[in-house]
Amino acid sequence: GDYGGRFRPQVHFSAPKQFMSDPNGLFRDENDTWHLYYQYNPRDLKFGRPHWGHATSQDLYHWENQAVALSPPNDDIGLFSGSIVMDKNNTSGLFPNQTNGVVAIYVGFLSFPVPLIFVCADYEKTLSETLSDGSAGPQTQALAYSRDGGYTFTPFKHNPVIDSEARHFRDPKVVLFQDRWILLVAYSQEFNMGIFSSPNLINWTHESNFSLHGLIGSQWECPNLVHLPYIDEKGQKQNESVWTLFMSIDPGAPLGGSAVQYYPGTFNGTHFKATDSVARTVDSAKDYYAMQFFNGLPKDEAVSMAWASNWQYASEAPTDLEKWRGTMSLPRRHYMTKTEDVGLKLVSWPYNLQHVMGETIASKNSVSKKTIAIDFSEVDSNAIYWEINATGIPGKETIGEPVSLNFTLINPSTLEYVRGGYYFGARHLIDFGGDTPLFLDRGGARGFDNVFFTDKFFVSSAHYHNTWSLSGVLDRSIMEVFLNRGLDTATTLYFTSQPLTVMLLSVSDLPEGMRVSIHVNGLKSAWN
Ligand code: FRU
Numbered sequence: 001g002d003y004g005g006r007f008r009p010q011v012h013f014s015a016p017k018q019f020m021s022d023p024n025g026l027f028r029d030e031n032d033t034w035h036l037y038y039q040y041n042p043r044d045l046k047f048g049r050p051h052w053g054h055a056t057s058q059d060l061y062h063w064e065n066q067a068v069a070l071s072p073p074n075d076d077i078g079l080f081s082g083s084i085v086m087d088k089n090n091t092s093g094l095f096p097n098q099t100n101g102v103v104a105i106y107v108g109f110l111s112f113p114v115p116l117i118f119v120c121a122d123y124e125k126t127l128s129e130t131l132s133d134g135s136a137g138p139q140t141q142a143l144a145y146s147r148d149g150g151y152t153f154t155p156f157k158h159n160p161v162i163d164s165e166a167r168h169f170r171d172p173k174v175v176l177f178q179d180r181w182i183l184l185v186a187y188s189q190e191f192n193m194g195i196f197s198s199p200n201l202i203n204w205t206h207e208s209n210f211s212l213h214g215l216i217g218s219q220w221e222c223p224n225l226v227h228l229p230y231i232d233e234k235g236q237k238q239n240e241s242v243w244t245l246f247m248s249i250d251p252g253a254p255l256g257g258s259a260v261q262y263y264p265g266t267f268n269g270t271h272f273k274a275t276d277s278v279a280r281t282v283d284s285a286k287d288y289y290a291m292q293f294f295n296g297l298p299k300d301e302a303v304s305m306a307w308a309s310n311w312q313y314a315s316e317a318p319t320d321l322e323k324w325r326g327t328m329s330l331p332r333r334h335y336m337t338k339t340e341d342v343g344l345k346l347v348s349w350p351y352n353l354q355h356v357m358g359e360t361i362a363s364k365n366s367v368s369k370k371t372i373a374i375d376f377s378e379v380d381s382n383a384i385y386w387e388i389n390a391t392g393i394p395g396k397e398t399i400g401e402p403v404s405l406n407f408t409l410i411n412p413s414t415l416e417y418v419r420g421g422y423y424f425g426a427r428h429l430i431d432f433g434g435d436t437p438l439f440l441d442r443g444g445a446r447g448f449d450n451v452f453f454t455d456k457f458f459v460s461s462a463h464y465h466n467t468w469s470l471s472g473v474l475d476r477s478i479m480e481v482f483l484n485r486g487l488d489t490a491t492t493l494y495f496t497s498q499p500l501t502v503m504l505l506s507v508s509d510l511p512e513g514m515r516v517s518i519h520v521n522g523l524k525s526a527w528n
Pocket residue numbers: 021022039050080081082107170171221222289290
């Protein structure tokens with residue numbers, strides 16, 4: 001793979017070539033190596049007949065591409081998304097003399113390249129010769145095991161391990177609950193998340209369904225169940241943690257296409273119960289999907305990655321010019337907190353970004369009533385991290401004129417840009433706390449013609465305790481912003497013919513006591 005192209009992210013993961021989508025099988029092994037597998041089409045720059053690509057890392061930024069870990073047995077089968085656990089105690093019996101057994105459970109999908117409708121006649125035969133004993137399908141849950149720590153896998157002889165009459169039945173996520181394995185799987189078009197349990201990863205019992213809750217969309221995919229640390233409004237870590245169910249919706253997300261939603265709740269080993277009926281999404285823009293959490297982490301660590309794209313245009317994005325398509329989000333660390341407006345709320349923050357942090361480009365402690373320009377054209381990676389902090393924001397009674405804050409990331413010759421802005425104390429919203437949502441606009445960096453690649457995003461995010469912050473990572477064709485230290489996030493792809501090299505920041509007249517600061521750092525390429 002050539003990681004030098006102008007669209008190629010330098011601190012985000014992308015596959016060496018061809019088409020990549022969902023992260024799969026995320027786990028950290030007993031030597032603290034992080035494993036990332038992903039939906040991968042080795043033959044084309046578009047979605048089709050997925051394999052499991054594989055990469056490993058010591059820090060989640062510097063990746064070593066590995067050989068494809070799982071390949072379909074024949075051309076009619078695709079290996080869809082799934083997850084991995086370490087079977088340290090050999091509960092499966094597949095690892096007689098080792099403590100680092102690795103088990104992948106994933107979807108075997110019989111349909112490629114023949115459209116489903118033509119498959120029926122040969123269907124049972126093909127299934128029994130390949131993945132299954134021929135009972136149902138076409139999407140079944142299959143198991144493969146690895147005796148070399150997750151590099152090569154052998155399909156289990158008696159696949160599938162879970163079967164169903166449902167046509168859309170996929171994305172098994174396995175986690176350990178006390179001494180039992182729990183598996184979540186989506187009955188995608190029935191809007192059910194099936195919850196199964198097993199003592200050995202092979203024989204599964206259906207325990208319950210979590211159904212029709214929150215945003216429904218048109219399909220449910222990629223469930224996750226995580227025990228999230230809880231940090232209260234005052235920043236105090238609490239002993240309790242919050243079971244949280246995540247799922248991905250596609251199509252039919254609020255902004256169109258794909259999005260991830262989550263439900264804080266309780267889990268007793270067989271049933272998940274949501275705390276309330278509030279609909280919550282993880283990310284407020286259009287390029288954040290199929291989020292998955294790493295297995296194999298200590299109890300109070302929750303780390304995820306997502307695929308930074310949207311099925312509405314995933315196979316169209318213009319990076320095919322460089323012979324690759326598909327970017328992962330930054331690795332994110334999470335916890336649960338509480339806010340006045342929505343109650344329980346997920347916090348997301350880049351995981352140990354210091355592994356790629358470069359030199360300070362600008363650091364201004366007080367910005368007011370002017371536009372400042374920060375030139376980062378000297379940064380080799382073209383990738384930067386920034387942080388804008390506002391403190392001393394007056395209460396809504398005293399703010400007077402609204403305060404505006406606008407930023408633009410631009411190429412001064414082509415005038416291509418992405419931008420955003422925020423208004424503190426907007427008059428017409430005073431009864432609602434006074435702030436407008438953050439807006440983001442990638443209209444100056446479209447790069448290809450696609451009606452679903454919409455420009456404008458609004459991230460609703462009030463300020464708390466008179467402070468506000470906006471942090472961001474800009475990385476050649478992807479921007480991720482984090483508001484208020486991760487209370488809200490927005491991830492957007494953008495495409496420009498020339499790199500963005502200047503950041504403009506304009507702030508209107510500030511009321512007394514309010515201060516705005518900005519810090520910008522270059523990021524070091526993880527690929528060169
Ligand atoms: C989510 C998804 C999954 C499926 C996979 C196929 O993006 O649709 O439901 O397993 O992609 O690549």
